Amino acid sequence: MRIRALAVGTRMPSWVAAGVDEYQKRLPREWKFEYVELPLGQRGKSQDVAKAIQVEGESILSAIGTQDKVIALDVKGKNWSTEHLSQQVADWQMLGQDIVLLIGGPNGLSDACLERADQKWSLSALTLPHPLVRIVLVEQLYRAWSLLNNHPYHK
Numbered sequence: 001m002r003i004r005a006l007a008v009g010t011r012m013p014s015w016v017a018a019g020v021d022e023y024q025k026r027l028p029r030e031w032k033f034e035y036v037e038l039p040l041g042q043r044g045k046s047q048d049v050a051k052a053i054q055v056e057g058e059s060i061l062s063a064i065g066t067q068d069k070v071i072a073l074d075v076k077g078k079n080w081s082t083e084h085l086s087q088q089v090a091d092w093q094m095l096g097q098d099i100v101l102l103i104g105g106p107n108g109l110s111d112a113c114l115e116r117a118d119q120k121w122s123l124s125a126l127t128l129p130h131p132l133v134r135i136v137l138v139e140q141l142y143r144a145w146s147l148l149n150n151h152p153y154h155k
Contacts, residue, residue: 001031001099002031002032002098002099003031003032003033003092003098003100003101003141004033004034004035004036004098004100005033005034005035005036005100005101005102005103006060006101006102006103007038007103007133007134008037008038008039008040008056008059008060008104008105008130009037009039009106009130009131010038010040012037012134013131015131016131016132016134016135019135019138019139020035020135020138023139023141023142024138026142027138027141027142027145028145031145033138033141035134036063038059038060038063039056039059040056040106041054041056041105042055049107052105052107053105053107053108053109054110054112056104056105056109057110057111057112058110058112060102060109060110060113061112061116064100064116067097068097068100069095069097069099069100069118070117070118070119071099071100071102071117071119071120071121072102072109072113072119072121073103073104073121073122073137074104074108074109074114074120074121074122075108075122075127076120077119077120077122078119078120078122079124079125080121082140082143083147085141085143085144086143086144086145086147088144089144089145089148090148101137102117103130103133103137104130123137
């Protein structure tokens with residue numbers, strides 16, 4: 001199974017890369033997990049935020065294959081327990097499709113991205129900084145794998 005996380009925003013602090021790398025190397029090789037960083041849309045006093053979100057959305061959508069299973073990380077999505085996530089992962093493995101997880105920019109995902117998503121998942125009711133979301137996401141995927149495989153990490 002191939003899992004790609006499409007994340008809006010580049011030039012993350014070094015602690016983000018270190019955290020992602022730590023959990024990414026723990027994932028099983030057959031998962032082929034990768035992060036793809038996409039540029040932020042331009043924001044500023046003279047720039048329209050809606051236009052920036054639209055540009056980011058177009059960039060995300062162009063990176064998604066027609067057969068990909070798409071899960072949008074969205075505050076309005078469903079909250080999943082670790083057990084539910086592990087069941088989702090087991091289901092994804094059975095699909096035989098690439099899995100694409102969408103992480104929006106500071107103003108979230110475009111409507112077009114949310115419409116393209118097959119599922120919407122909320123990591124937390126809290127507002128999390130986007131750099132931290134990257135680490136939490138890969139850690140939770142590792143935790144779900146550990147639960148499915150009776151690995152002691154989950155305990």
